[in-house]
Amino acid sequence: MSISISSPADFHVHLRQGSISELITPHVRKGGFDLAYVMPNLKPPITNTEQALKYKADLERIDPSVQYLMTLYLSSDLTPEEIRKAKKAGIVGVKSYPRGVTTNSDGGIESYETYYTIFEAMQEVDMVLNLHGEVPSDADANIHVLNAEPSFLPHLFKIHAAFPSLRIVLEHATTRAAVEAVKKCGPTVACSITAHHLALIVDDWAGQSWNFCKPVAKFPDDRRALQEVVREGHPRFFLGSDSAPHPPHTKYTSTPMHACAAGVYTSPILLPLVAHLLESFGALDKLEGFVSGNGRAFYNYPISAQKHVKALVTLRRTSPAKLVDEKYVLGNDSLVPFWAGKEIGWEIVEEN
Template identity: 70%
Template sequence: MSDSQSTIAVASPADFHVHLRQGELSTLVTKHVRQGGFNVAYVMPNLKPPITTTDEALLYRAQLQAIDPAVQYLMTLYLSPDLTPDEIRKASRAGIVGVKSYPRGVTTNSDGGIESYEAYYPVFEAMEEEDMVLNLHGEVPSDAAANTCVLNAEPAFLPHLRKLHARFPRLRIVLEHATTRAAVDCVKSLGDTVACTITAHHLALTVDDWAGQAWNFCKPVAKYPDDRQALRDVIKQGLWFAETEDRAHVSTAMFISAGHPRFFLGSDSAPHPPETKSSATPQHACAAGVYTSPILLPLVAQLLESFGALDRLEGFVSTYGRAFYRIPIASGEAKVTLRQVQGKIIQEKWAEGNQSVVPFWAGKELVWEIVG
């Protein structure tokens, strides 16, 4: 911080989980990545139809680059029965970064999701060899017989994460958009090849905020206040480091204000046409997704400041995720500067042509803005 705590500069923020859709909606929302302060976007593959091949991913990246060539788009494939070890090797050579797993039916465009991981072990072995990342939507489908629903779907998934890590210890795995204390504790207990993304909206919301409020409804749903506190605590935490390398005779240690290096931002910013968010019918629930891209960096700064973690901002939105994904900051790349502001109200809607989106916290005040 500088200028009496009025500005803060952050090294090249990177969003490691974002939905950029397709067609006219993509034209509208892709430009919001940079507007929100980010120049790296880890792009989800759950389009209609999903991105399942290297050629499809490269075509999609070209379409995004045509909208805004200043953003670095990191592409992913959708884990499906069509994905083979040979395709993994082809994808790796083409610069595709990861593979996203969706359990069947748990979120937007996941009807083709998986039901069992064992069938994909040859794919995971190839990914481990190629050093690609496996991204896990960490929920199980609701099942009355098993007493699972949206509130406990994430804890019920965690044994799958532990099993995959034990079977493929060198495979880099990211548990996406964690919402529970159980998930935080699980990831912390595993090795350095397992990381976790946290969204901005899950740092703000609990069950009370989405029950009856469609604009705050997402998958996974926000959970209990103690779960939200766990997300905040792992960002805010410090680390103890010994002051001597002689571990047998450690007498003193120092506490570093750092945050946890395997927990970082993945916004899961998920745009939907307003009419699909604001209404539901007996046949169709409202769309699951919270849209944060155009306000993302100021929003994260405001949220971290609210629980005393503003000094963790750069690690959370830039350096930790980049280190895990091995995406270095380009030489000479300028930092993004935020400044404190009063009376800046979030737009009620962004629109272009026939498309529009309503952002998270529409009509509320932001206390930080991007300079320039």
Template identity: 75%
Template sequence: MSFADTLTITAPADFHVHLRQGALSELVTGHVRLGGFTLAYVMPNLTPPIKNTEEALLYKAQLQAIDPVVEYLMTLYLSPELTPNEIRKAKRAGIVGVKSYPRGVTTNSDGGIESYEAYYPIFRAMEEEDMVLNLHGEIPSAPSDPTSNICVLNAEPSFLPHLIKLHAAFPKLRIVLEHATTRAAVECVKNLGDTVACTITAHHLALTVDDWAGQSWHFCKPVAKFPDDRQALREVVKEGHHRFFLGSDSAPHPPTKKATATPSQPCAAGVYTSPILLPLVAHLLESFGSLDKLEGFVSGNGRAFYQRPAKAAAQKTVLRRVGGKKVDAKWAKGDEEVVPFWAEKEIGWEIVPEA
């Protein structure tokens, strides 16, 4: 087997993942390592959301009980209950970041924010404590407002002035614009300082608007955009820009919430990639001539920004090229099941089991 048929990646890290709670968490948490990753940056939008240090530490203990091998980096949900003192307490407890959701834009974001100015004391404390602010970068749609022209296709570009303003107000605050989907977002982040970074998902490297319009399994927030937007994501990955890295936004939902929709229960937003994540990213990067950027994208860039360098004895994940292998149609445990992205499609790489 030639070198071209194998790849060895040091300490892959997923800097945006949803691990849910209860029985669904029991199913999906182990998929982080199954997909080739040893670090998970965990989102706090549970029911109810993770709003303080004690809740974050309890959630971390629950995840560690399922799979103690993965390093879980915990976050808090930006809410009115959060205080500067709680930020300092969270920092001492090892909490890494705070996630901001505009109200109503995605799963479990009903308690999201409507104005950033009210949180400036929080951001100042975060800047002092060197915590990370993670931004879901969309403006909520307002279909009932005849003066509004915001919808899922322009919600991200409409948000970017807020990112610019936050960076100007808190230039030392590390900020991550999550799951970019547009050329405008890529260019905005590139033009800001070294304290601003951006995650890119595997599915946004693959999809455009045509792929989710009428296809519930590809529906997520933010939605995939136009072919030129996808091209911009691919270009910045191919460039190897050090402030762009993988955050999968892997978001599991029961099939009943993805495959069916009613006026009272719309299709759930989320694409699930965790169990195939590293092979999928390798497959996609190879498709646009960027396989040589794989380790930087899935490990080095994000670890540098989050100040989590791989340890000297860090786990090495080995990928090998395969032909004709198809992704499983679903994963199940007990009464819970999830359908992955790329289900029943061929994938060109697989993880070599540890000896």
């Protein structure tokens, strides 16, 4: 059995910087994808148009066969004038990170109202606001990794109410509450879902550092809600892998000063993995919408005739199933992927 998918698009991916980016960036195409919506949380973060365009050029040098959509990091450095400049230069979105909740978010925001002039400019020029939908942990307020996402949702409703025409993506949703919130908001609010959150629950990362990410996977009913909305084929829910590679030594160890790095790495196996997971819960017929059509429609990036866009990517069922590689290596850099050593029942048909 085989399936052909029109130009898969990953609407949330981390491609890092420096030598590790040389290993990571070609894995977008290896995993079956033509388009990568690139996150800006580098060191230092991407906060202006020039930085974003330079980063894009670096990625295109590594692999020019992929279309890279660039984003800016929401910070006090941004101005309405910079938003307009970025839009003219082809920058697509602005990513909001609450301070301290995930990788390289030390410069993240603490008050959304502070950025209302930025959101107004984004609404005016039609740029997308990408929200990391968690609030920081706070012991006094009983906020922790398991309820950080539901605690964020009032911010989503407030921003949407203030800027009803602003396109907003609630990133990497993990809860039933988030799914219901996005549905409630209407056509200008969408939601990305990762492959790993379709697979994991809290038991899978508690004590297992390779499955630890932010936001963390939640309860069985939350995973069921994500699977249900994919199986429904809801047009405002689509794949954003949040593929977030970290060197192995930062994943399998922690110290009193340094916690285990948050992130899982799915890029090199992404399309076969998503097919494998959707088949497992009866949604294989929704694969193309989830990995291509829905996200492209929301972002206004339909499949085009550009030379780097492959019209079709074909998957076939493998028999027997293949094992995922234990490690990817380039020079002195190595990465361990999600699902390492486990079976996937689909593979990409390589072109001759």
